[in-house]
Amino acid sequence: MIYSLVGYYSLLLGLVIGLSLFYFSYKNFHNTKILDTKILSLTFLQLFFVVISFLCLILSFIFSDFSNETVFNNSHSTKPLFYKISGTWGNHEGSLLLWLFVLTLFIFLFLVKTKNQPVKYKILTLVFQQIIIVGFFLFLIKTSNPFNYIFPIPIEGLGLNPILQDPALAIHPPILYLGYVGSSIIFSSVLAATSLNIISNNWALHIKKWILISWIFLTIGILLGSIWAYYELGWGGFWFWDPVENISLMPWLALTTLLHCILVLEKKSILTSWVIILSIATFTLSMCGTFLVRSGILNSVHTFANDPERGLFILIFLFILIFLSILIFFFFHKDDQKKSYEILFLSKESSILINNWFMMYFLSVVLIGTVYPIFLDVISSQKISVGPPFYHKLIIPFLIPFLLMMAIGPKFKWIKSQLDDKIYLISFLIISILLSFLILKNFNQSILINTILISSALYLFFITLRDFFMKKYKNISQNIAHFGFSLLILSILFNNLFSSEIITNLKVGETFENSKTKIVFESIDQKKEQNYNAIIANFFISNSKGEKERLSPELRIYNQPVIATSEADIKTTLMSDKFIVINLVQNQDFFNVRYQVKPFMLWIWLSVILISFGGIISFLQKRS
Amino acid sequence: MYGRKVKLRFWFIVLILITLILTTFLILKSLEENVIYFQSPTEIKSIAEIDKNKIRVGGMVKKNSIYINSKEVNFIITDFKNEINVIYSGAVPNLFAEGKGVVVEGFLKDRNFFSATKILAKHDENYMPPEVKEALGEK
Secondary structure, three states: OHHHHHHHHHHHHHHHHHHHHHHHHHHHHHHOOOOOHHHHHHHHHHHHHHHHHHHHHHHHHHOOOOOEHHHHHHOOOOOOHHHHHHHHHOOHHHHHHHHHHHHHHHHHHHHHHOOOOOHHHHHHHHHHHHHHHHHHHHHHHHHOOOOOEOOOOOOOOOOOOHHHOOHHHHHHHHHHHHHHOOHHHHHHHHHHHHHHOOOOHHHHHHHHHHHHHHHHHHHHHHHHHHHHHHHHOOOOOOOOOOHHHHHHHHHHHHHHHHHHHHHHHHHHOOOHHHHHHHHHHHHHHHHHHHHHHHOOOOOOOOOOOOOHHHHHHHHHHHHHHHHHHHHHHHHHOOOOOOOOOOOOOOOHHHHHHHHHHHHHHHHHHHHHHHHHHHHHHHHHOOOEEEOHHHHHHHHHHHHHHHHHHHHHHHHOOOOOOOOOOHHHHHHHHHHHHHHHHHHHHHOOOOOHHHHHHHHHHHHHHHHHHHHHHHOOOOOHHHHHHHHHHHHHHHHHHHHHHHOEEEEEEEOOOOEEEOOOEEEEEEEEEEEEOOOEEEEEEEEEEEEOOOOEEEEOOEEEEEOOOOEEEEEOEEEEOOOEEEEEEEEEOOOOOOEEEEEEEEEOHHHHHHHHHHHHHHHHHHHHOOOO | OOOHHHHHHHHHHHHHHHHHHHHHHHHHHHHHHHEEEEEOHHHHHOOOOOOOOOEEEEEEEOOOOOEEOOOOEEEEEEOOOOEEEEEEOOOOOOOOOOOOEEEEEEEEEEOOEEEEEEEOOOOOOOOOOHHHHHHOOOO
16 A cells, blocks of 8 residues: 555656756756756656655565555466566556656666766756656556556455566566667757757767667567567467567667667768667657557557557657657758768778668568558558568568678778788688588578578678687677677578477377377376466477487466466577477367477577677777 | 769669669568468358468357367367368467467368468467457457
């Protein structure tokens, strides 16, 4: 009870502070040369109140305070403590409070950490960020208050969706939000810098760190979501081109483009308009994603109780933000016409532009694939869906030049350059083509496009590997990230080409056998846990190579709410994953069994970690 | 006649335009080929000819209609007006049960038989695919 009260009033106080900050910013903007300490302390106070409010919600969850509607809807007294806490952000209201926390945290850190930038710029950034913050305060308080009372107080809660009761999913939202919502600070600061016309190399250097933070967290957040989908949803894949995945990929693509583009701005003070557009686009895409998911237009595990009012609010807010940024872009942004610049074909900036070109293409493919079905539904009420073949067909062929450019591009110097070690570049290309040809020949998989694709990925792999040892750590962050990307593409390709799958229906005691694999369904056990009962199936699997494996997937029946889920059993080794999942079809003796051998699964995860590690190194690097 | 800069800018704009047109063309073309339409059992009954393309069918799994053997799963999808037999071999999602909403993806054999390649997973028991809700009318 008391927590809800404290939490709610903290929210109101945070909103009041947000509004008062506009006034103080206005006063400070005209009067002084230094940043008013009042502004800093008020920003801190706002963060403090949001944290209090958030803690109150967490405590309500921990103590199972069912007088709180959010707790009642999403928790249950028998749930393990860990999932009581993670359940705080596993619902609409709580996750929006997390949004607000990240928004206020980032602006506070921004004010504290930003040095050597004009005071006016800091104040304006604060103002723009406060517009977003106040918008979200209003949204939260008006349409999705996490502290609503229920009377009479229910004895027991409704429980959390079992597939959300999972360690990876407990930390996925906070990490993802740090990236997703963290892009708001880039948006605010780019608007501030445009209004003051101070976009320069100095500014680029300063904003780069913030772009990197968002990018690192977004990358890891997407990875966690993907790992979760792999073992929890039971399809044995890691990416399904589901609209909900796509809307996290789109800001990532925009952010990655921005990250490359800001390097050009940092070194040469060109492409300013492009940087502004990309920064605005990144946050707008994040907001669009929130709108699509929370309005219930896209249905997924992220869609909580649907409420048209919420969708409408975000949509209006989104339009205000877009309108505001377009206004600022057209009225304040002056491209420096006097500075003459030429971009020569053989230079670092032109190769980064080519990277941008490809990234924008990938982005538009994903965007259209995601939005088109919604669009068609609205105008003609025809229900369609766009499946993986669409994305594969449009993206895979373009990966080939993209990978080659990734290998060669970083070798150019700024302004004008020639390729130095041509012999290496060409000999590595030949080696890669031969190698990929041999690999595929060996496995009887000689489709032309695969050979070329693997060659180009191998090429990037070798070139980055060589640079790592030869270049004496000159640009190690780029090197590691590009190396990670080549590893990612290679792992995905091999994973796709060499995966095998057996789907069959078995009764207890039966055996499935084909020329390569033998699956014996030995027995079933039962297990009782605090929040679920489980049926454990024991399988003995052997293959023609003589490998033997015991796997025990589970079928869990959760008690609150009563939902059955399948827990896959996965045996992970360095080179491949063995994945088995079962399901019991209603009123039947047969178990539906799906057994997969997925090579290089571990490497997909590792390579994404490597990519984000490149970002971390770049973040930690001092200015050279 | 014109300066170098103007010329450069001109070619740059031309390049952007060409890529834009190409991109749009490519995307629209493959959209056309890869889109999967959703149909209800009633709509299938009234179609003129059997299409070779992949489609989705949704509705309720009819009570007592699931029959399973070691190779395949058979069941009937109904929208309470018409029904269609489904043959499926593959993994079955958790929330697939009689009397619950379902969406299947696959190919139509004739107006009464559907060969499914995928049963779509749902995330919670109360969830009803919007397509199914619409297909079932205001039940």
